[in-house]
Amino acid sequence: MGWFKRIKEGITTSTRxxxxxxxxxxxxxxxxxxxxxxxxxxxxxYVCSECNYHERIGxxxxxxxxxxxxxxxxxxxxxxxxDPLNFTDTKKYTDRLQDSIIKTNLKDALRSAYGKxxxxxxxxxxxxxxxxxxxMGSVVxxxxxxxxxxxxxxxxxxxxxxxxxxxxxxxxxxxxxxxxKTAAKLSLLAKAQIPYISLLTDPTTGGVTASYAxxxxxxxxxxxxxxxxxxxxxxxxxxxxxxxxxxxxxxxVLEHGFLDKIVARTELxxxxxxxxxxxxx
Amino acid sequence: xxxxxxxxxxxxLQKELTKLKEVAEKSKVDVSKSVLxxxxxxxxxxxxxxxxxxxxxxxxxxxxxxxxxxxxxxxxLTKGTFVELHGDRxxxxxxxxxxxxxxxxxxxxxxxxQQKGINTKMRQIRRFGMANPEGYRKALRLMKMAEKFNxxxxxxxxxxxxxxxxxxxxxxxxxxxxxxxxEMAQLKVPVICIVIGEGASGxxxxxxxxxxxxxxxxxxxxxxxxxxCSTILWRTWAQKEKAAEALKxxxxxxxxxxxxxxxxxxxxxxxxxxPTEMFERVKKEILFHLENLSALSPENRVEQRIGKFCSMxxxxxxxxxxxxK
Ligand SMILES: [Zn+2]
Numbered sequence: 248m249g250w251f252k253r254i255k256e257g258i259t260t261s262t263r264x265x266x267x268x269x270x271x272x273x274x275x276x277x278x279x280x281x282x283x284x285x286x287x288x289x290x291x292x293y294v295c296s297e298c299n300y301h302e303r304i305g306x307x308x309x310x311x312x313x314x315x316x317x318x319x320x321x322x323x324x325x326x327x328x329x330d331p332l333n334f335t336d337t338k339k340y341t342d343r344l345q346d347s348i349i350k351t352n353l354k355d356a357l358r359s360a361y362g363k364x365x366x367x368x369x370x371x372x373x374x375x376x377x378x379x380x381x382x383m384g385s386v387v388x389x390x391x392x393x394x395x396x397x398x399x400x401x402x403x404x405x406x407x408x409x410x411x412x413x414x415x416x417x418x419x420x421x422x423x424x425x426x427x428k429t430a431a432k433l434s435l436l437a438k439a440q441i442p443y444i445s446l447l448t449d450p451t452t453g454g455v456t457a458s459y460a461x462x463x464x465x466x467x468x469x470x471x472x473x474x475x476x477x478x479x480x481x482x483x484x485x486x487x488x489x490x491x492x493x494x495x496x497x498x499x500v501l502e503h504g505f506l507d508k509i510v511a512r513t514e515l516x517x518x519x520x521x522x523x524x525x526x527x528x
Numbered sequence: 529x530x531x532x533x534x535x536x537x538x539x540x541l542q543k544e545l546t547k548l549k550e551v552a553e554k555s556k557v558d559v560s561k562s563v564l565x566x567x568x569x570x571x572x573x574x575x576x577x578x579x580x581x582x583x584x585x586x587x588x589x590x591x592x593x594x595x596x597x598x599x600x601x602x603x604x605l606t607k608g609t610f611v612e613l614h615g616d617r618x619x620x621x622x623x624x625x626x627x628x629x630x631x632x633x634x635x636x637x638x639x640x641x642q643q644k645g646i647n648t649k650m651r652q653i654r655r656f657g658m659a660n661p662e663g664y665r666k667a668l669r670l671m672k673m674a675e676k677f678n679x680x681x682x683x684x685x686x687x688x689x690x691x692x693x694x695x696x697x698x699x700x701x702x703x704x705x706x707x708x709x710x711e712m713a714q715l716k717v718p719v720i721c722i723v724i725g726e727g728a729s730g731x732x733x734x735x736x737x738x739x740x741x742x743x744x745x746x747x748x749x750x751x752x753x754x755x756x757c758s759t760i761l762w763r764t765w766a767q768k769e770k771a772a773e774a775l776k777x778x779x780x781x782x783x784x785x786x787x788x789x790x791x792x793x794x795x796x797x798x799x800x801x802x803p804t805e806m807f808e809r810v811k812k813e814i815l816f817h818l819e820n821l822s823a824l825s826p827e828n829r830v831e832q833r834i835g836k837f838c839s840m841x842x843x844x845x846x847x848x849x850x851x852x853k
Contacts, residue, residue, distance in 0.1 A: 323821065329842030332776050335762035354846065385841030392838055414729075414751045416761060419775040420787045423751040424840040426730060427737055430709035431834040437710070454751070456702030457690075457730040462710055476702035476730070477692030485692050495697060505700045 273421075276300055277403045292512040301469050303449060303511055306358040306373035309408055313371060313516055319362030323393055327354050330421055340417040342381065351377045355386035356411065359394040360402060364516060367523040370398050373408040382415035383455055388425030391459065395432040404523060406440040409460040413453020424459035433462050440482045444519070447474050447497070447506070465522065467508045468497035475500075532588050534577060538797075541570045574797050579622070581746070583772040583781075587754060589746040590725045594800040597657075598641035598684040599626060601724065604807040605814075606630030610639070616665035619699060624655045624691065625663030625735075627670040629679070633815060638674035640667045640735055641684030644725075657726070658691035664734045668708050671715060680718040680818055683735040688753060690731030705734040712737035713834050717754035718821035720814055722792070723747040723779075724799070739833050740817045744781035744806075745794040749787075750777035786842060 263273040275281070278300035288295075292312050293302040296339035311317045312447065327344070334340040348354060361370045372394050374381045398405045414422040436443055445463030447456075456476050460466075467514040468474060475482075475495040483490055493499050497509050510518045531539040545566045552559040581589065589595070602610050609629035614621040620748050627640035642659055645651030659667075667683075690701055712719065712735075721738035727749030743749060752760070754772035759765055776782070779791040792813050795802035821829060 291719060313629050314570040323845075325845050325847030326843050327846045329844055331842040332774065334646060334774055336771075336774065385843045388841050389843045416752055416757055418751075419777065420750050420782060420785070421841055424787060424837060426706075426733055427709055427713075427837040428840055430706060431713035431737070434710045434713045435834065438714075454730055457705040457734075458709060459706070461700070461703040475697050476690065476705070477697065479694045480692055482697060486694050490694070494694070499698075503698050503700065505703050 274302075277302070280419065283484070286351065289296060292515070294512050299470060299511065301449065301471065303376055303410065305375040305377060306353075306408075310358075310360060310362075310371065310374045312363040312512070313364055313369070313519070315365065319360040319371075321360040321399065323359065323390050325354060326386050326390060328384055328418070330417075331421060332415045332417075334419070336417070343417065347378050353378050355390075356381045356383065356415075356434075357387040357390050359390045359418070361397065364523060365520040367520060367527065368401075368403045368520075370394050370403050370405045372405070372406065374410045376410045376412075376450075379415060379417075381411035381455075382413065382422070383411055383425050383458075384415035384422045385419040385425065387415075388428045391429045392432045394423065398436060398441055399439045400408050402439075402441060404526060405436060406444045406446060407463075408446045408448060408457055408518070409451040409455050410448045410453060411453070411455040411460075413455055423454065426454050429459045430462060433459060437464075442523075446515075447500075448472050450474070452476065452478055463504065463507075465507045466505065467510050467518075468500065468506050469512055470497060470509050472497040474506075530593050532585070532592065534581075534585050534586065534588075537573050538570060541566060541573060544569065565764065571606055571796070572583050573821050574801075578797060582769065583748070583775075583778050584754060584769040585773055586746045586778050587748050588725075589798045590748050592798060595725055596799055596803045598639075598686055598724065600641045600803065601684055601807055601810060602628075602630055602639045602641075604635075604804070605632050605811050606639075613670060614666070616662040616669060618665060619662040622655055622660050622663030622666055623653050624687075625659040625667055627667060629674075630813065635815075635818070637680050637814075637818075638670055638679050638681045639684065640681065641724075642687040642731075642735075644686060655691055657687045658689055659687065659731065659734070660691050660693070660696045661699040661701050663794075664690075664701075664704035664708050667735050668711055671712065671719075675715050675717050678717060680720070680821070681715065682814055683719070683721045683738065684723035684726050685721060685723045685732045685736055685749075686747075687728055687731045688726050689728040707729045708734045708739055713837070715832060716830065717828035718818055718829060719833070720817050720821075722810065722813075723749050723788070724810075726753075728753050737833070737837065739821050739829055740790070741788045742790045742792055742813060742817075744764075744792050744799060745779050745784060746798050746812075747779055748777040749779075750775045751780055755811065 274283050274285045276295040279298035281297040293304045330340050353375050357374045359372040442464050444465045447460050447468040451460050451474045500506050533740040612628040626643045642657040643654050644657040645654040719738040721736045721741045723743040754768040757771040758767040782788045783791050799806040
């Protein structure tokens with residue numbers, strides 16, 4: 248249990264020494280290279296006003312965008328991963344966890360919180376790509392599972408925001424079983440007739456696509472997001488030629504019938520409010 | 529018989545035995561005593577080797593070219609009563625996923641499983657047991673039919689993964705697997721899943737949500753193959769042995785971790801060394817578990833099935849003080 252202490256200390260240190268650096272003043276769009284002030288960029292929900300490029304953001308930003316006055320109640324905020332396999336590749340898994348915890352100031356790759364969206368109750372589980380590639384392990388599965396328990400108990404609609412490279416290899420079959428776990432829990436939510444909206448963002452691949460991300464009553468996506476099961480590199484190797492343009496983009500997935508809608512982040516809250524109203528009334 | 533690299537001592541002895549028999553044939557000398565001794569020695573060496581197979585060696589056994597595949601089990605168990613059913617009713621019929629009704633000791637069972645090809649041509653047609661979305665959708669169609677007519681379901685898992693092709697992506701591989709996970713969790717009939725060879729990732733799990741999930745002794749089951757794990761985490765193909773160990777993907781490890789419900793022992797030398805014996809052991813397990821599961825109400829089964837998968841995972845609350853054990 249020594250590493251548990253280390254992780255705890257890591258968490259305390261990271262909170263204590265949380266650096267209050269002054270925000271950089273400028274943001275340069277990584278797609279069209281246009282320069283915006285960071286304030287403008289944040290006001291536009293981190294979407295480039297020039298080319299509509301959606302910058303990858305995390306749970307902190309999504310909660311701010313969605314919840315009224317950025318007010319929400321977070322569940323299980325101290326839940327951290329165990330290391331049941333004592334997994335080591337080029338680095339010990341526990342070191343990897345600790346480093347990520349300190350670096351990102353997050354505890355794992357998903358946060359769950361409930362609050363109001365233009366007055367409508369909503370539970371939001373949001374993935375953080377910065378934490379080990381947004382990979383799904385025991386913590387992600389358990390937090391979604393407990394969030395669904397809350398939704399069933401309180402009849403609160405659920406939204407899961409996916410942004411993930413897939414299952415977390417360092418948890419091996421445990422991470423695989425999180426697919427089973429979340430899907431099984433979603434079957435209970437469905438039986439309780441509580442709406443589940445899945446928001447797929449860039450990127451959503453692997454085991455996340457093959458479980459909760461594709462199981463929404465509504466599947467919606469941010470424009471141009473990479474969405475797929477197998478990664479593009481693997482598909483390219485399989486077919487032995489270049490992939491068609493636009494393959495595995497949100498637009499491609501919509502065209503093939505697996506999304507209900509593509510919604511720009513700037514309109515997300517408004518559209519979501521309408522959907523919640525339509526489900527409710 | 530094809531031999532794996534670590535079976536070299538067995539292969540050598542087997543060659544010796546063949547030679548001895550040939551010599552005896554020509555010279556008409558009685559060598560029966562030597563033959564018997566050699567045969568006993570082969571058994572001993574085989575036992576020695578198989579008693580301490582490494583995880584990677586088990587992966588090799590799971591992929592042995594002569595290892596029995598899904599249809600071989602079904603044909604043996606159902607004694608000519610198996611009726612294969614085809615098609616997902618939407619796109620086509622996936623040859624990498626097979627299914628149908630068959631009778632085992634008077635009980636109708638819906639069998640479903642990935643099927644690997646038994647020769648070069650069939651391996652292509654069956655895409656090495658890698659199903660497309662329509663394979664998973666066919667599997668779900670058959671499971672729903674089994675539920676409708678109150679027949680238990682047995683799935684046999686043997687796949688290096690879901691097919692990562694262009695059309696598979698167009699037709700929603702992710703959605704197809706996800707849908708199966710959700711629907712299988714709620715099936716009202718008993719579901720038994722057995723990993724008979726390779727259990728790779730979502731492609732395996734897509735027919736793997738059961739009341740009882742069992743693994744053959746030399747099968748493997750994990751989130752990724754050892755080779756791909758090695759490539760991603762070590763950035764080289766060469767660490768596959770290490771990856772196989774780290775993943776804890778063997779039947780005994782998976783059972784210890786309670787990620788599967790049990791292990792079915794294989795005959796000495798693996799399932800391919802004595803397929804008939806393997807089929808009989810699998811049959812015994814299926815009938816045993818079906819009897820137990822049939823005693824539960826459908827609601828009970830679903831609740832326990834969901835409860836089992838929901839208990840999987842290891843987390844802790846960093847906000848609480850450490851408890852000394
Ligand atoms: Zn731009």
